Amino acid sequence: MKIAFENGSYESAAPITVYDAAKEAGVLSRDVIAALVNGQPADLTMELQADADVKLLTFEDAEGRHIFNHTAAHILAQAVKRLFPEVKLTIGPAIDRGFYYDFDTDKPFNADTLTALEAEMKKIVKENLRIERFTLPKDEAIKLMQERGESYKVELIEELPEGETISFYKQGEYTDLCVGPHLFATGLVKAYKLTSCTGAYWKGDQNNKQLTRIYGVAFPKKEMLKEHLEMLEEAKKRDHNKLGRELGYFTTVDYIGQGLPIMLPKGARGIQLLQRWVEDYEQSKGCQLTKTPL
Incomplete structure (x- = not known):
């Protein structure tokens, strides 16, 4: 061949x-x-x-980055299971700007938790665990996840067609239901950062249990992570939400909603000037004003 x-x-x-x-x-x-x-x-x-x-x-290829980030998500999940064995795994995909993994946990995760998880991820990377793919028939796949107490994985497998061959990926003591593909060893993920922790509903349905979602980014070189974090800091400095508040253009209050800004005098004046400029420009072009019912 x-x-x-x-x-x-x-x-x-x-x-x-x-x-x-x-x-x-x-x-x-x-x-x-x-x-x-x-x-x-x-x-x-x-x-x-x-x-x-x-x-x-x-890593320079979009498909390569996706696979790299997917493996980073598995390293995160392995770290969570090492530190918090009672936590149940759900899903952990790669996304455009990194990865996330959703966990079912009764323990609130915070900044200190993320720091501890990063330290455990460092150990997993240093161990350079071989990542191996294997498959099982559907009934054996369900049994494996039941034995591990991974009820969400069982649910996902049960939704697959009968006769389906189910694929898993194993690294050390950690095994996850996954289509793949993945890197061949954990040691390739040289640099990473867990960026935030939020809530998310299982399968995106608010009628289901709320999970804990951890976001992160990963790179093959520490210099690349450093550049990425510096870029994010620069972006924060130019964030209109941050600048608008600091300059006194608007504010928000919780009982109205964070997405509904209250314009302060400076901001209201700015809107007024923009409206007048638009009206003058439209008039200069011969536009006629109409009003629809309120």
């Missing part, structure tokens, strides 16, 4: 992993973290059994 890469190819008479094929073809670099196999995201440990077109991915 022929494995075609962007900058080379390799022919193998027997099944071979993406990693080994790339290595034999001489196209494997240190920053490669995953792959697209015939256009579909894949682990580097995926075994190829037929001709395939393979694109190797790095």
Whole structure:
């Protein structure tokens, strides 16, 4: 079978992993973290059994970042289970600007909790745990999650069609229901930051139990995290919500709502001037004013 890469190819008479094929073809670099196999995201440990077109991915690729962040979410969940074994796992996807994981916990998480979790994540990264994929029939998958007390995972599996083969990812003592793909080891996630902790409803339904959602960002280099955090600080300085309050343009009160600003004299005057400018401009262009019923 022929494995075609962007900058080379390799022919193998027997099944071979993406990693080994790339290595034999001489196209494997240190920053490669995953792959697209015939256009579909894949682990580097995926075994190829037929001709395939393979694109190797790095963190610079959108698909590569997604896989990287997904693995970071699993590292967070493993840290939570180590520090708080009673917590139940729900879902933890990659998102455009990082990742999050939702947890069912009766313990309120705060800034100190996030600091403790970051410290535990550091240990998991240092352990450089191998991340391995395995599959189970549906009934065995349900049994595995029941034995671990992961009721939300059981619910997700039960919703899948009968006869479905269920995939899991394992790193050390931690096992999670997941389609993947993932990095091949936890040690690749060199830098990360847990940025916030909020509430979220299971499956986005307010009739379901409220969960605790932890957001984070992750990078392969500490310098990249430093640059990202500096960028966020600069953005905060230019935040109109912050500047508007500091300059005395508006305020808010809880009983009215944070999304309904009360314009102070300076802000009201600014709106008045803008309205007059718009009216004068429209009039200069020959526009005629109409009013709809209030």
